[in-house]
Amino acid sequence: GEDVEQSLFLSVREGDSSVINCTYTDSSSTYLYWYKQEPGAGLQLLTYIFSNMDMKQDQRLTVLLNKKDKHLSLRIADTQTGDSAIYFCAETTDNYGQNFVFGPGTRLSVLP
Amino acid sequence: EPEVTQTPSHQVTQMGQEVILRCVPISNHLYFYWYRQILGQKVEFLVSFYNNEISEKSEIFDDQFSVERPDGSNFTLKIRSTKLEDSAMYFCASSGAGGYNEQFFGPGTRLTVL
Numbered sequence: 001g002e003d004v005e006q007s008l009f010l011s012v013r014e015g016d017s018s019v020i021n022c023t024y025t026d027s028s029s030t031y032l033y034w035y036k037q038e039p040g041a042g043l044q045l046l047t048y049i050f051s052n053m054d055m056k057q058d059q060r061l062t063v064l065l066n067k068k069d070k071h072l073s074l075r076i077a078d079t080q081t082g083d084s085a086i087y088f089c090a091e092t093t094d095n096y097g098q099n100f101v102f103g104p105g106t107r108l109s110v111l112p
Numbered sequence: 113e114p115e116v117t118q119t120p121s122h123q124v125t126q127m128g129q130e131v132i133l134r135c136v137p138i139s140n141h142l143y144f145y146w147y148r149q150i151l152g153q154k155v156e157f158l159v160s161f162y163n164n165e166i167s168e169k170s171e172i173f174d175d176q177f178s179v180e181r182p183d184g185s186n187f188t189l190k191i192r193s194t195k196l197e198d199s200a201m202y203f204c205a206s207s208g209a210g211g212y213n214e215q216f217f218g219p220g221t222r223l224t225v226l
Binding site for chain 2: 033035041042043044045048088090099100101102103104105
C-alpha cells in the first residue's frame with residue numbers, strides 16, 4: 001500500500017533555515033500537503049502542492065517536489081521558536097473525498 | 113474564519129462502554145472524515161463520508177465503529193464497545209468542493225479507555 005516516510009527529529013538554531021524531508025511511494029499522488037501540529041492541538045494545514053508543480057513559495061515556506069524521486073521537502077526560512085512543532089507530510093491520490101496518507105511526522109526543535 | 117469543532121476535548125471511558133465523538137464540520141463542506149492518532153504514532157485514516165454514506169474506510173474501521181450525520185450540522189463517530197487499544201486522539205476533518213482536496217481538521221478528541 002501507499003507509504004509516506006519522514007525523518008523523526010530535526011533541531012535547528014533560531015534564525016537558521018529548516019528543511020524537513022518526506023518520501024512517498026505512490027506515483028499517482030495528486031496533492032501533497034504539509035501539516036503542523038503544536039502540542040495538544042489539531043492539525044493545521046501549512047501548504048500544499050499539486051503534483052504537476054516543482055516548487056511553491058508562501059512567505060517563509062518553500063515546498064520542493066521531485067516527482068521522479070518521490071521526494072517532497074519543506075523549507076522554513078528564518079526559523080523561530082514558534083515553529084517548534086511536529087510537521088506531517090501527507091498525500092492523496094484523488095481530488096475528492098479520498099483519504100490522506102500521513103507520514104509519521106518530524107519533530108522540529110528550534111534552539112535559541 | 114470557519115473551523116471544524118469537536119466535542120468533547122477529552123473523553124474517559126471504561127473498557128466495553130460505548131462512546132460517541134462529535135464533530136461539527138465547516139458548514140458548506142460536503143466530505144467528512146475521521147482519523148485517529150495513537151500516542152506517538154502516525155495519523156491514520158478511519159473513514160470518509162459523502163452524500164450520507166461511507167465512501168471509503170480503512171481496515172481499522174471494523175464493525176465496532178459507525179458514523180452518522182444525524183442532522184445538517186453534526187458528524188459523529190460511535191465506538192460500540194471500546195477496547196484499551198482504542199485510546200487515541202480522534203480527529204474529524206471536512207473538505208468542500210474546491211479545486212483541491214484541502215481537508216480542514218478539528219482540534220481532536222482525546223479518548224482514554226481504562
